[in-house]
Amino acid sequence: MDEEKQQDNLDIVWNKDTMQKEKEQRFREHIRDKEQERNEQYNKYVNEVTPKPDSVGDCIKAFITGGCICVYGQVLMELLKKFNVAEKNIPLWTTILLILTSVLLTGLNIYPRITTWGGAGSLVPITGFANSVAAPAIEYKKEGQVFGVGAKIFTIAGPVILYGILCSWICGLIYWVLHTFGLIQI
């Protein structure tokens, strides 16, 4: 009889314990939900009060900047033709000269100013890519040739190179499959 009673008591204690724990658990979940709700509302509010860039104006600036770089490339091509460079080598020379110009302008701290104004117009072309390689080279030179320039030169351009190669590999694979099954004939 006594034992039974004790068992009952234990059950009650156990039940109380679990109830308490469940209550706490519910309370914690409630707090978490409240917090999440608060954060969502706050982020929405922040989004409202944060100034947005003027997309149309930025597009026009980017168009002008990108256009100027293309015109400069075209001028280089015409000049190369004048200097009797072989037709098939002209694109190669143009690319090299564009990169050279960009690297020089990076070193003279002019290129970042162009991008501040022109945005994607100077970020996207090959000159932007050259800038993204030259800039870390200059910045990390102080940390040595190996751990500085060597290790960090591709901190910005690295992802482009890696995923660029990956994409071309995937495209190559697709091409190979399609070609093997005779679906395309190029």
Place this chain on the structure above:
Amino acid sequence: MQNIESCITANDGMAGKQSVIFSKPVYLTGYVSIVGQKEGQGPLGKWFDEIIEDPMVGRDTWEEAESELQARTVSRLLEKSQYKKEDIRYIFAGDLLGQLIATSFGLEKYDIPVFGLYGACSTMAEAMSLASVCVSSGYADNVIALASSHFASAEKQFRYPLEYGNQRALASTWTVTGCGAVILSSRCNNAQNGRAIRITAMTTGKIVDYGVKDSMNMGACMAPAAADLIASNFTDLNVTPDFYDLIVTGDLGSVGKQIVLQLLKEKGYDISNNYMDCGIEIFDSAKQDTKAGGSGCGCSAVTLCSYLLGQMYAGHYQRILFVPTGALLSTVSYNEGKSVPGIAHGVVLECVNPAGKEAM
């Protein structure tokens, strides 16, 4: 005017949940600010002790440049306030760089015991709080509190190499190149126009995270922490916003300012009449293209150690609540998708007459 001592609700200066009212007086006996060229050209230019034109400060790397800024600030501080370095018992200092290298290499030559602190851009108030505790408790007579930041070293650590061309977001801020330092002492020896400045109270901030993930909008990340701290200061000291002539946040910028005023309004406080943000004041954002304003530990430190203290000695402000704000992120936490929590620390500066009673 309300008297701050009457606000003590618990024994021994503990006030409310997160504030302290210093029972033994802590005097501000020296201050210096050294800034870079861009800050010197800004609206507060004439208030700074020194403007250094060379961004490298005569050294070879950006990190060394920031260290040199700190070293020169301490030298100038000792010289200006006529202390010998042996008089200084501790330095509480911090910067933004990984492992506090600007502080380590900047202060090593002084041979003074150092506590290195990291509170992101709130470091100045963190240093002043701890220094005040140290002085008020009687464990130190003279303590330096110092914080620095450098545009180029911060840019290199948190964003891109300087020569990389990119466009800054409209809500982003420009890291201030500069170092500000104060000496806090148990005795007052530098009254100006019959005025001395005392640190009368501090409120220590909690880490507040409202889940903002945009590191280019740090004002929004830090505003909840600032609002939380300012409200806690009011409740802990049992005062109303007009208790202060000025409530100054560190580097919330134009976006954060709007948010903090709104958040405090929701809590029932209107501080729009006596509110200022160092980040907004230090640059002319339209002319200097700094977008939302200045930021960095140096921003609040140099603004305090130039314009604000100058105005207090001139008698324009009697009592200031100084609240630098910090965004607690690293490039790792950001890349791993974490939000950016904010923190703010508050220090109450008060004009008194040299005998220790309130002026006026």
